[in-house]
Amino acid sequence: MNSVNNSPLSIPFLKSLFFTQNKWHQHGVFLHTLRVTYYILKYGEFKLFGAGLLHDIGKPFTAFKKDEEDIEFNEYSFTDHEEKSYQIIKNWFFISEYTKNIVRYHYLIRDIKKSKKEDLERYAQKQLIWDSLDEEIKDDLTRFLKYDDLGKGKKRRD
Numbered sequence: 001m002n003s004v005n006n007s008p009l010s011i012p013f014l015k016s017l018f019f020t021q022n023k024w025h026q027h028g029v030f031l032h033t034l035r036v037t038y039y040i041l042k043y044g045e046f047k048l049f050g051a052g053l054l055h056d057i058g059k060p061f062t063a064f065k066k067d068e069e070d071i072e073f074n075e076y077s078f079t080d081h082e083e084k085s086y087q088i089i090k091n092w093f094f095i096s097e098y099t100k101n102i103v104r105y106h107y108l109i110r111d112i113k114k115s116k117k118e119d120l121e122r123y124a125q126k127q128l129i130w131d132s133l134d135e136e137i138k139d140d141l142t143r144f145l146k147y148d149d150l151g152k153g154k155k156r157r158d
Helices: 011-018 029-042 046-054 068-073 081-089 097-105 108-118 120-132 135-150
Strands: none
Touching: 011 029, 029 046, 029 135, 046 097, 046 135, 081 097, 097 135, 108 120, 108 135
16 A cells, blocks of 8 residues: 555645646546535435545545656646545444445556556456455446546546
8 A cells, every 4th residue: 555644734635635636637636526426416326425425535645746747747646545545434333334345446447457557466456356346336336437537527638
């Protein structure tokens, strides 16, 4: 897991929360989260609502400048932000195990595709996790990814 653990008053935490993430996100984490939950509600996916609110709760804690591109465009990377989000909520008794699992694995589909090209060891680890999940949660993660993408807006630079 990423060893970055920003303070809530640090520049990376506050900038990523309110202003900027990276080339895939038009908005900071806060507005992105509101947009994700809006689309979840719009499409009647009420069981995903809690995960929509909490899926990126750990993201500002993990914000860091990974490479020259992050520095050049004043953006952030968020390696393993979903695990940090899960670690924050895992002991919250009022959150269901289902929601905790959606939060923990919401990036898994994308991570599998990305790591297959870049990091075969990580790919194998992530594929094992995917294979251990039941079909219902896999289907729900696939749908959640759609709402997460809708919440990103139109920013994309390549």
